[in-house]
Amino acid sequence: MNHDKMSNISAKRGFLWPSFEIYSGVSGFTDYGPLGASLKNNIMQKWRKQYVSGEGFYEIEGPTVMPKEVLKASGHVDNFTDPMCKCEECGEVFRADHIIEEVIGEDVESLENEELDQIVIDNNITCPECGGKLSNIWNYNLMFKTEIGAKGDKVGYMRPETAQGIFILFKRLERFFRGKLPFGAVQLGKAYRNEISPRQGVIRLREFTQAEAEIFLNPKDKTHPKFSQIEDVVLRLNSQEVQEKNLEPLEITAREALDKGIVANEMLIYQLYLARKFLTEIGIPEDVLRFRQHLAGEMAHYALDCWDVEVLTDKYGWVEIIGIADRGDYDLTSHSKYSNDELNVFMEYDEPKKVQKTVVKPNLSKFGPIFKGDSPKVKQAIEDADVEEIKAAIEKDGKYVVELDKTYEITEDLLLFEDVEEEITGEKVVPHVIEPSFGIDRITYSVLLHSFTETEEKDYFKFDKSVAPVQLGIFPLVNKEGPREIAQDLTEQLRMAGFTVEYDATGTIGKRYARADEIGIPLAITVDFDTLEDNQVTVRDRDTEEQERIAIPELPDYLEKYYK
């Protein structure tokens, strides 16, 4: 692990470059060079393979610009902001709520800025640094704001996460999956957050790539059909208790974690397992990974349970690269409320339930003459009220009182009670959502960092062959007629077969091997003068440097098998 050396080579060889460099750059943005983009794409392809074909989810793609309404409902417009204030003497900028809470010792999170300003005045709160006068409080919203349309009266934001794009498609998705829980949709794409001062390179970007899955499931059934297959897998868990008591991380099986209630449910544990499987398969070793449970105060208020996957780095310490949360029904309920659409699933019972109950009906022939024009709303009030309550009131006082803008007294003779048997075939259920959310840029960084290998002879990216940006180096041993033509033909042929190939004929063979190793090409193929005789080439392994002679006609199969 060597961030500095790795970054240097990564910039030199075309993985990560600072954005807008010729105009001095802007912090919080990064460019992926040719090899970086290829690496990132390979990682995303591998992700799709695991979650789309592997888990049976489907990928959707929504807009990155969203109208205000969506983000109002999700809470981002109101809660994705920080109240800030500035000292007019020393110029220091503070979180206004933090300063105030410190002085008055009360939670002020729900208050408006004007109220906060008043508290500052009333309590004579000054700059904690120099005691100077504080400015009025303003909101800093971390979303990029824009306008939709020519009139400019429709406010839009760049999406701060890809998840909302899936939630707002819920009705369509529910139809698509024919109403059967659980089902899952994924989205990969850019998200935007106007960070106040991003500093840690690709770790905190203002524009970044997320890969998120939203798994909708029955709140009463959070099991996973494949749980029994993974129940003996050992997970390293930094639970709330471990963190609070400063203990060693737990090393326990999935089954134990479930039985002891450390992770909330099977689906969540299964997602932890899947996340780790993904990371190890793209070349991040298990011993630099851990699962950390969010502390009670750290968790979003709606989350039922939340675990981060963290990776160890030499420069930034433990860094969150994946968040896996049980968000309950928060998102669907909230969008349902704001959009007035029903976002739920009708769950049919195995057998219809028969329910005996008493219903109350207003006797309308008497209602009309008595209540006249108010009759419809009194009727509605009766229908909305609890039958037992009405019954009890009439037994006790001989009348039931409806309080609307006026008071209405309803005596027994105005009502008809009826015993009925109802058949209920099922119920509407708002699904819960389990969300694994991957930070692709941070994961790409982790792959770079942990693939980077220093040995006595060479420093190189030891990429897993499944994500290596270049798969093959093809070299004529010497740049002479004969081997050169064969090597060029072979390059063409293997490119046609779908491999990414670098052809290189310059300098000495050693230099070309070194250059290929540095960018992590797993296999190099060398054509020499013997090839002219026996039609065989040398295949050299990046890590062992061992060589093998393979006949050219067998090469496509050999490589197909190797990269499978």
Place this chain on the structure above:
RNA sequence: GCAGUUGUGGUAUAGUCUGGUUAUUACUUGGGCCUUCCAAGCCUACAACCCGGGUUCGAAUCCCGGCAACUGCACCA
């Protein structure tokens, strides 16, 4: 956002304090020679003073502003 430090070819650097010739050196890269398996050697070429303004006869060098990187503080739903 605040403070400090820094900014010279692709990379790493000399020169800046004390303003003055064609901006130093090494590696890398392109072309050529040589070369039958791990960065060898020879020839040759390309290539830089972060951006803008000021002071001055003259600025990589001094001053101001901006941008970026690093460190500390603050921030990270």
